[in-house]
Amino acid sequence: MKEIYMDNAATTRPLDAVTDTVCEMMRTAYGNPSSKHMKGVEAEKVLKESSKTIASLMKVQEKEIFFTSGATEGNNTAIIGAARRRIRSGTHIITTKLEHPSVREPFLLLEKEGFKVTYLDPDEKGLISASQLKSVLTEETTLVSIMYVHNETGAIQPVEELGSVIKEYNKDIYFHVDAVQAFGKLKVLPGKIKADMVTASAHKFHGPKGVGFLYIKDGTKCEPLLCGGGQQKGFRSGTENVPGIAGMSKALEQVYEDSFEEKISKMSEIRKCFIDGLMSIEDVKVFCQDLKTAAPHIVCAAFKGIKSEVLLHQLESDGVYVSSGSACSSNKPGLSFSLAAMGATGEELDSIIRFSFSFETDKQDTDRVLELLKKHVPFLRQFVRR
Amino acid sequence: MMYKAFLLKYGEIGVKGKNRHLFEDALVRSVERALEGADGDFKVTKESGRIYASAENEFDYDDAVCRLKKVFGLVWICPVFQIEDNGYDDLSKNVIEFFDKEYKDKSFTFKVDARRARKNYPLNSMQINEELGHDLLEAYPELSVDVHNPDVLLSVEIRNVINIYSKAIKGPGGMPVGTAGSAMLLLSGGIDSPVAGYMVSKRGVKLCAAYFHAPPYTSERAKQKVADLARIVSQYSGALKLYVIDFTEIQLEIYKNCPHDEMTIIMRRFMMRIAQSLAKKEGCTGLITGESIGQVASQTMQGLLCTNAVCELPVYRPLIAFDKQDIVEKAMEIGTYETSIQPYEDCCTIFVAKHPVTKPRLDAIERHEKRLEGIVEPMVDKAIETAELIVI
Numbered sequence: 211m212k213e214i215y216m217d218n219a220a221t222t223r224p225l226d227a228v229t230d231t232v233c234e235m236m237r238t239a240y241g242n243p244s245s246k247h248m249k250g251v252e253a254e255k256v257l258k259e260s261s262k263t264i265a266s267l268m269k270v271q272e273k274e275i276f277f278t279s280g281a282t283e284g285n286n287t288a289i290i291g292a293a294r295r296r297i298r299s300g301t302h303i304i305t306t307k308l309e310h311p312s313v314r315e316p317f318l319l320l321e322k323e324g325f326k327v328t329y330l331d332p333d334e335k336g337l338i339s340a341s342q343l344k345s346v347l348t349e350e351t352t353l354v355s356i357m358y359v360h361n362e363t364g365a366i367q368p369v370e371e372l373g374s375v376i377k378e379y380n381k382d383i384y385f386h387v388d389a390v391q392a393f394g395k396l397k398v399l400p401g402k403i404k405a406d407m408v409t410a411s412a413h414k415f416h417g418p419k420g421v422g423f424l425y426i427k428d429g430t431k432c433e434p435l436l437c438g439g440g441q442q443k444g445f446r447s448g449t450e451n452v453p454g455i456a457g458m459s460k461a462l463e464q465v466y467e468d469s470f471e472e473k474i475s476k477m478s479e480i481r482k483c484f485i486d487g488l489m490s491i492e493d494v495k496v497f498c499q500d501l502k503t504a505a506p507h508i509v510c511a512a513f514k515g516i517k518s519e520v521l522l523h524q525l526e527s528d529g530v531y532v533s534s535g536s537a538c539s540s541n542k543p544g545l546s547f548s549l550a551a552m553g554a555t556g557e558e559l560d561s562i563i564r565f566s567f568s569f570e571t572d573k574q575d576t577d578r579v580l581e582l583l584k585k586h587v588p589f590l591r592q593f594v595r596r
Numbered sequence: 597m598m599y600k601a602f603l604l605k606y607g608e609i610g611v612k613g614k615n616r617h618l619f620e621d622a623l624v625r626s627v628e629r630a631l632e633g634a635d636g637d638f639k640v641t642k643e644s645g646r647i648y649a650s651a652e653n654e655f656d657y658d659d660a661v662c663r664l665k666k667v668f669g670l671v672w673i674c675p676v677f678q679i680e681d682n683g684y685d686d687l688s689k690n691v692i693e694f695f696d697k698e699y700k701d702k703s704f705t706f707k708v709d710a711r712r713a714r715k716n717y718p719l720n721s722m723q724i725n726e727e728l729g730h731d732l733l734e735a736y737p738e739l740s741v742d743v744h745n746p747d748v749l750l751s752v753e754i755r756n757v758i759n760i761y762s763k764a765i766k767g768p769g770g771m772p773v774g775t776a777g778s779a780m781l782l783l784s785g786g787i788d789s790p791v792a793g794y795m796v797s798k799r800g801v802k803l804c805a806a807y808f809h810a811p812p813y814t815s816e817r818a819k820q821k822v823a824d825l826a827r828i829v830s831q832y833s834g835a836l837k838l839y840v841i842d843f844t845e846i847q848l849e850i851y852k853n854c855p856h857d858e859m860t861i862i863m864r865r866f867m868m869r870i871a872q873s874l875a876k877k878e879g880c881t882g883l884i885t886g887e888s889i890g891q892v893a894s895q896t897m898q899g900l901l902c903t904n905a906v907c908e909l910p911v912y913r914p915l916i917a918f919d920k921q922d923i924v925e926k927a928m929e930i931g932t933y934e935t936s937i938q939p940y941e942d943c944c945t946i947f948v949a950k951h952p953v954t955k956p957r958l959d960a961i962e963r964h965e966k967r968l969e970g971i972v973e974p975m976v977d978k979a980i981e982t983a984e985l986i987v988i
Contacts, residue, residue: 519812595949596856
């Protein structure tokens with residue numbers, strides 16, 4: 211039985227070149243980048259090369275890239291670090307009801323600390339409107355955090371437009387973008403979207419787990435969360451994960467290589483056919499279908515009358531791996547703040563399956579999954595609680 | 597580490613007449629098994645009505661005690677300080693030291709209880725009691741003697757070596773596993789069934805277990821959780837065989853053919869039948885369930901009557917009169933609770949009617965079950981044949 215991995219929004223398989231790089235670095239560049247001897251210098255060089263690769267892909271400066279342990283640390287640092295650092299300029303901060311828990315929770319923490327938080331509502335397409343954002347900005351606002359691509363639905367926020375609205379109102383309001391699901395699928399250019407801080411996590415773009423980076427525009431005021439040895443210019447203490455960082459930069463480089471546009475248009479084509487196939491099954495609702503406002507790798511659908519976990523395990527027995535809602539919240543079935551915020555009903559929330567592709571997904575795979583769904587969905591619908 | 601051995605005391609098995617040695621040997625084996633993975637090597641011996649676990653080298657005391665506390669049949673676990681016999685003065689010196697290490701505050705009453713297994717020791721038991729009592733009082737004037745109701749009873753046993761002990765840690769009691777035959781436990785991922793297995797096993801019963809798996813309605817993680825629970829129970833009961841039975845097909849047929857409000861009862865009847873077949877195959881002479889009167893709709897007296905009707909083997913239900921809270925407390929005590937409450941999605945609720953019958957009638961159930969005739973039998977046979985065996 212061929213395995214079909216369609217859970218790439220949860221994590222991706224590291225590219226072979228990435229695995230090789232990580233192994234090689236563990237064998238050779240094992241020095242501590244802070245050591246004064248040759249081994250330290252070698253390891254430090256790996257870090258510099260990695261920053262250079264990442265920075266050039268994002269068209270930013272090397273010194274603006276800080277290595278982290280991944281999305282949770284990146285989002286926590288950006289949000290908590292910036293809000294606290296600028297408390298004297300104001301205590302109003304803004305985010306959306308769509309955010310990943312690693313953004314939502316820091317805002318809840320700051321709210322307890324006394325910050326005033328505005329949570330923006332998405333429209334039925336899952337999008338935040340510029341006019342709504344504009345109407346809530348105040349003299350007291352210091353930070354706005356909005357995700358780039360939604361992890362459950364794939365909805366792409368108009369971050370460029372939102373960034374302009376913020377900066378036109380007051381260029382000193384920081385704009386943080388959680389771009390974890392955008393890297394590898396869209397070109398993420400902080401300059402273009404006017405972001406001051408951007409979060410990335412390597413394992414979402416075929417890199418290793420436990421490593422990521424945070425872009426912080428030069429001059430942005432943000433305090434570190436960790437105290438310690440003062441690595442990375444005092445901003446992020448802790449010995450750098452050299453092999454992980456090298457693997458991350460390798461992954462990013464490979465993903466955005468020459469044929470990036472081609473790979474994306476192939477993925478978009480597959481997505482479109484897959485959605486058409488899903489729509490031909492009775493009582494299936496696909497969220498965020500429109501490719502103009504949705505990422506090419508995520509399809510989120512509700513299969514009326516079937517509990518998501520049941521369909522998930524049924525597909526699993528056929529070697530197909532998918533997710534029920536956001537992987538991070540699937541221990542709490544039925545909980546999807548974001549989809550609920552987009553107006554999904556309780557019954558829909560219980561029956562949501564997320565299919566997420568990678569460059570390795572091909573049409574044969576999606577066709578096979580459609581075939582299985584056409585067989586299983588009517589069968590499983592016979593059995594509902596009565 | 598002051599202690600070099602444990603003196604293990606047992607209760608009930610002392611009165612089992614001619615079978616006594618069988619019980620003792622089973623207990624020795626249980627102790628050996630419990631200490632197998634311990635940090636340190638132990639020699640377990642049987643000596644004139646007592647069992648000793650003697651450390652052959654350095655060992656982790658807390659770990660060893662924790663393991664011994666899980667051996668059914670042990671009533672008391674006494675950590676023992678051992679010395680060579682180098683004459684009375686040396687013994688006295690050691691006892692005085694022992695007291696100092698064991699008790700910082702010495703304002704309590706005590707009594708010395710000496711015994712000689714070796715009758716050639718120059719002092720007799722009474723003399724040892726008197727001499728040691730005297731020496732201790734002299735060394736620690738804040739002590740006082742109470743021969744009737746002492747706070748501390750100091751035991752001194754003169755054998756090839758001399759054992760000194762004054763503390764007793766409570767063991768679980770019960771009977772050594774394997775002395776009472778074996779039974780098949782219907783194990784779910786819930787709180788009750790592991791406790792039921794524990795309780796019956798405590799009476800010396802060796803366990804087998806059956807878990808009904810219903811993919812895609814139950815997940816791999818749910819199955820893993822049951823294996824984890826079986827592993828915790830096996831720390832007490834010893835190695836056990838866990839059968840994982842694929843139940844989906846049967847469940848779906850019941851859903852299609854039988855009244856929904858009777859679904860749980862009918863399902864449970866099939867589970868009992870399958871568990872019974874496996875039990876017979878394994879030479880088990882009973883079934884064990886975690887049922888408790890009135891806890892859920894299927895566990896009313898009428899419900900139990902209906903499920904019980906398909907069983908030829910006796911069904912042991914040790915929790916039958918327990919309140920939920922008491923079961924929860926027991927689960928916490930034996931260490932299964934944390935695992936039992938892990939929230940893996942269990943979509944089997946699809947097969948639980950919104951309004952299940954609470955007073956099922958056996959004749960109705962049997963009549964409705966007849967609708968499955970000719971369909972379900974091969975499925976049952978297949979479920980038994982293809983049951984996955986996990987040795988825990």
